[in-house]
Amino acid sequence: MLRGTARPRGGAAAGRPYTSGEGAGRAGACVRVCVRGGGVGVAGSGSEGRWRERRDRGPRVGALSGAAAMAAAAYGAHGAQRPDEYQKELYETANRYHLLHSLALLAAPHCRRPAWCAGSLLCAGIGLFCLPLYYHGLSGDPGLNRAAPLGGTLLILGWGALAL
Structure with missing residues (x-):
């Protein structure tokens, strides 16, 4: 240079x-x-340098989210004590969606226009959909499950933003 x-x-x-x-x-x-x-x-x-920082941040967030999903999967498979099959199914569903949408976060910086929008929607959706299911699966308390439909809607909107 x-x-x-x-x-x-x-x-x-x-x-x-x-x-x-x-x-x-x-x-x-x-x-x-x-x-x-x-x-x-x-x-x-x-x-x-601002645009480069934003493009570099997306894969890092997706990679960290994927690492957290893998850690949660390992904990669910080896360390979690769940009394019934329904809680185990909830935990596995949360983990599957968490890992899948972590992969989508890796693609968010490559969408054409609203890269920050897609990434933000996917992050918020993971938080509002997967975390209540993780919590219910581990504790048996369905108190946070009201946030899951909103989180699912945000995940759908995140996929739509990726398509733009």
Whole structure:
């Protein structure tokens, strides 16, 4: 990567790093590409690196969610004490949906327009759908199950946002 100082038309140094486009007249002044802190953006836009941070955050959240789903699966298979078959089925359903939607979170940064929207809807849906089922499956208390339909709706909306 080349680094230097951008020169405005008056010839005085502006003090901005650049990689290309200098000396190309008006087109070069409008579409100057900057490299700052590992991110790439348009000079003067203030967004140098923000889009890259957002794209990097989605796979991390999906990977952490998947790791949590696998840990919950291991706990459900080896450590959880459930008295009846219904609680075991609830726990396994929560875990299946948690792992499936963690994989969808990995794809959220690659959707065209509302990448933050799809990821946010899927995260909220996982929290509001899977956590009450995990809780009911482990404790036998159905007190949080009212949130599950809202969580399921958010998961559906998250898949719809992925399709946009």
